[in-house]
Amino acid sequence: MVWDEPVPISRDQARAAYLSVKRTRPVAGEVPDIAKELPGEIALYPGHVLVSMDLDTMDETSAQVFAVARAHGMVCYDPQRDLVHNVAPLGVYEGMQLHTGDGMVVHDPDLGLVHDVLATLSAQNPFVALVNFGRHFLQVSPGFELEYKEGTLVSTVVPELAEVRAAFHEYATGDRSFLSRHRWTPA
Incomplete structure (x- = not known):
């Protein structure tokens, strides 16, 4: 999951944000620029983009997601590994x-x-x-x-x-x- 955070966050904070978003429904609307660059299947939530990927290509796809998130100055949470990627x-x-x-x-x-x-x-x-x-x-x-x-x-x-x-x-x-x-x- 990719989203904007003003300061670095902890893994616990990222996990809580992910779980909170997962309890809501995806939204329709204009696709943000970052979502157009992300690989895999995406779902839009208010202020968040969730990227789904195949387990067979997870490592390569994750690396691409991390790179795109970093380029846009956004945080990225990997729920499979329970890791958060901050910008700094x-x-x-x-x-x-x-x-x-x-x-x-x-x-x-x-x-x-x-x-x-x-x-x-x-x-x-x-x-x-x-x-x-x-x-x-x-x-x-x-x-x-x-x-x-x-x-x-x-x-x-x-x-x-x-x-x-x-x-x-x-x-x-x-x-x-x-x-x-x-x-x-x-x-």
Whole structure:
């Protein structure tokens, strides 16, 4: 679901908005410009556009929806993954990509999305990575094994999700404190 929000919202707020809209009926009328650009089947609700998609093409379609929403400065909620994509705040690396082991790829992810995605590590989502192609990346797998590559691939294991989130936040914002806080070994 895509709509306008004046400030970044939490996943709980996005979920509540989605559930509220789903309890109403779609409306007819003039199709907003953003809806003309969205892939998949759309339904219009007051102030909201709901995009339906096939599970077989969900990853590709979702990426297109996220990109269109971002281009229009709108928030996007993915009810399948229970994730919200805000317009800001972003990391410092233009073109940075968020990749997950369950197939999600987001260009220029907002920091809240990165935070929330890290809690989805599981057998179904075996890794989360922030990638700056041709430069460096940070990746984590279940068990909280962090891998960082900037020339040489190094790894470490951290004790809890909070430390993973701190490392990913620092990496995304250009802070390299996570490198000195842990003992890294060549992978």
